[in-house]
Amino acid sequence: MADKASNYATHKAMTREELGDSTKCVKIISKDKDGEKIKPVVEIDKEKINEDLKYAGYNLMVTSELDMEPLQVYQTYHCLWKIEESFRITKSYLDARPVYVQKKEQSMAFFNLCKAL
Known part of the structure; x- marks a missing residue:
């Protein structure tokens, strides 16, 4: 997902349909540090990627079966x-x-x- 997200350099090139689940790896910054509007900047969200990598390979199951091992x-x-x-x-x-x-x-x-x- 991160590799796919890194292929989009501009805001216009990116839509949810094109990125799918990889949108969670992207940050779009549209305001500067002072809160002023700027041209949108697309960045890879490395913190989100690292967070996802911590849990890669694990399965989470939620069940109502309390009596089962x-x-x-x-x-x-x-x-x-x-x-x-x-x-x-x-x-x-x-x-x-x-x-x-x-x-x-x-x-x-x-x-x-x-x-x-």
Whole structure:
């Protein structure tokens, strides 16, 4: 993201669409030290980059499952992508209609499906 952000030298060359998530690595300064308006200056936010690098490689999971061990929570949520991929394939190739899960038993069936995959 930092490399992509550094390719934009002017304010006009930069839009959120072009930068995407790398906008968090950019500072746009439009006032001088005295608070006077100036031509916008684009800078790379090295402090933000260093802050992000401290947490690179870590996963943060928030869950309501208080009775599960941390490793069990990780393994359960980690394989959710298999379920999501199955739904995507089902929806796209089989032209399936939306399925709504409302009961606890149905939710648990999806977690059990994850273990089976």
